[in-house]
Amino acid sequence: MSHGWTGAMTLLILVPVSAGRAVANDEAVIALWGDAAWNAAACARSRAADCQAASSLAEAQSLIERYRIAAARGSGTPLKTLRVVVAPGVHRLTQPLEIDHWGDARGGPTLLIEGAGEDRTIIAGSVAVPMSAWRPLARATLLDPSAATKVRVVNYETLTGRRATRKAAGELFGQELQPVAASLVFDDRPMTLARWPNAGYAAVRDAVPTDHGGILVRFSGSAGPHELPATGAFISGYPFEDWAYERIPVSRDETDGHAAHIAKGATSMGVRAGQRVIVENSLAELDSPGEWFLEESTQELYFWPPAVGAAQGAGLELAVADLLVRIKDSADVRIEALTLQNSLGEAIDIDAGSRIEIDHVAIRNTANRAISIIGGEHVSVRDCLLQDLGAGGIYLYGGDRASLRPGGHRVEHCEIRRFGERIKSYQPAIRLEGVGNAAVSNYLHDAPHAAIIFSGNDQWLEANHIAQVVLESDDAGAIYTGRDWTARGSVIRNNFVSHVHGKTGAHQAVGLYLDDQASGNTVEENVFVDVNVGILLGGGRDNVIRHNIFVANRSGIALDARGVTWQSAQTQDRNGTLWKNLTRIPVDSPAYRQKYPHLAELRSDDLGLPKYDELRWNLFVASGGIDARDAGYFSWKESENVHVGWDVFKNTGTARRDSPQGYEIDARQLPPSWPTGYASRKMIPN
DSSP: OOOOOOSOSSSOOOOBSSTTOOOGGGEEEEEESOOHHHHHHHHHHHTOSBEEEESSHHHHHHHHHHHHHHHHHTOSSOOSEEEEEEOSEEEEOSSOEEEESTTOSTTOOEEEEEOSOTTTEEEESEEEOOGGGOEEOOGGGSSOGGGTTTOEEEEHHHHHSSOOOOOOOOBOTTOOOOOOSOOEEETTEEOEESEESSSSOEEEEEEEEOTTSOEEEEESSSSOOOOOOSSSEEEEEESSOTTOOEEEEEEEOSSOTTSEEEOTTSSSSOOOTTOEEEEESOGGGOOSTTEEEEETTTTEEEEOOSSTTOOTTTTEEEEOOSOSEEEESOEEEEEEEEEEEEESSOSEEEESOEEEEEEEEEEEEESSOSEEEESSEEEEEESOEEEEESSOSEEEEEEETTTTEEOOOEEESOEEESOOSSSOSSOOSEEEEEBSOEEESOEEEOOSSOSEEEOSBSOEEESOEEESOSSSOSSEEEEEEESOTTOOOOEEESOEEEEEOOSTTOSOEEEEEEETTOOSOEEESOEEEEESEEEEEESOSSOEEESOEEESOSEEEEEEOGGGTTTHHHHHOTTSHHHHHHHHSOTTSHHHHHHOTTGGGGGGSOTTSOOSOEEESEEEESSOOEEESSTTSOOOOGGGEEEEOGGGBSSOOTTTTTOOTTOBBOGGGSOTTSOTTGGGOBOOOO
């Protein structure tokens, strides 16, 4: 069976580097975006007989397609790899790189797209704004005169060749992500849409229903927002729940220009007095460095550069591409050693891909998430740095829940930071759905809500270091799952979770949140340090919680029996989420009965009761212990869940309370009956 093909055919005429040279490593090369000297050097380094130069993305994609067709037809010389070598420098896209149906030929060549390194090869979905494009702002344009000398203005349409609109329909809780109309980046950081207040949130003073089914919103405090524009502004934040972020379009109330009117149906939940919100996209609020505003009718973009004394326009980028890379119905593709930045939506979208690898790729400044992986199998993201993301980091859906076939998607050794910056809830660093996918040895930090959300079956979360998340939320977890009796078999092992406090006054900021009767999870050998609540088990059954260490937490493990208390109505509701999942999934099939024997009997086995849960060999160091909020529904042995002081650590030192990682457990301080192995455990994030 052949591996693939190169150009000895009528369809594709390739110019060899030197006649008669054998194909080195069974590969062909496309040198992309280089000058003549760089292309020649790239071809010489590759030692490939077939080496083409492409000066544009369209030209490269045309060459890739020709190789694909040749492989599918079985024409030409056997080939193992088609290598697209991207030159150093900044290369700009307005449309994504499209890879479609690569790998149609069974056993065909691997498509490798490689840069010169994350810091050397940069693919940007943006245009640079030259200093010559900026002009001063007339003082009369803004309500705040102090901004007039600082703000600069350019014409968005002239610079980008496209019109942008600010008339978005809003971004409601649970809604699918859509590309934004405009995004502005300065010195490699996303800038802030003009807002009030400039930091933190304001409080809703009152939310009054109107005669037409809408809501009139007024704000607390004497220094409220400036007079709102007639249309185009948003109320953003947590208008109803502290775990549900929304961006709601509003109009100015005609009787009080500082109040906002929300039209009927414009919010998914409503608005409550006391909740935290901001006002966005109002020219009158452009009063602080780093803020910007786009006037739709004139396409004038106003911006206050954040660096005092910086050259106006230096390092300024306007995103124009909705997406940077799309891989569809393809297999055996690898992208490595480059940076993707500045998009109006996502950076990479992989649909029905198999054996796809994203390796040593940096992704930054996306208005939405960084990577979406839907369907397919064995897609991996490794050793990548993802940062400054408007929504989540990586979304993975793989495997088949009906048959429990695993997807095999994997995220490992990645750092994901400053995510959820624009949509601040339920946009985690990693989201696992389906069956049999994994997040291993990642460092996830600095975000307003969850770091990992998982659902489905047999997911694997191991050796992740999670810190400084759930910064703005309440009733949220650094790791979260729930609301599905059939989602079982997941393992949460050897993760290090620290500094999870929630918003000011939060009572339920959780390290691992097994919400709403989550069942069938194995939670072992994790470390929770300085977390409000280490693990919350909200009902559920068949959960194993063992060999975990809790250090300086308010509560170590919180338990409740919500399925038969305050959530009993939902437990019995045949039209509710829990029952819909139970009906949709074939729990009586041999695959489910063999793997989850209690699940098939759930309907007749004290539905809603938290049964078959195991709590053993958990260690609480200067920490709250097991807090059973509904007494009588759980049992555990005190001798198997032990409380100790700081002296359980060897070589504790003075910084133990703030930074206990790195200290070994002193086995002599543990009960004689304690399982072996703790003496060698080090509280060091992997």
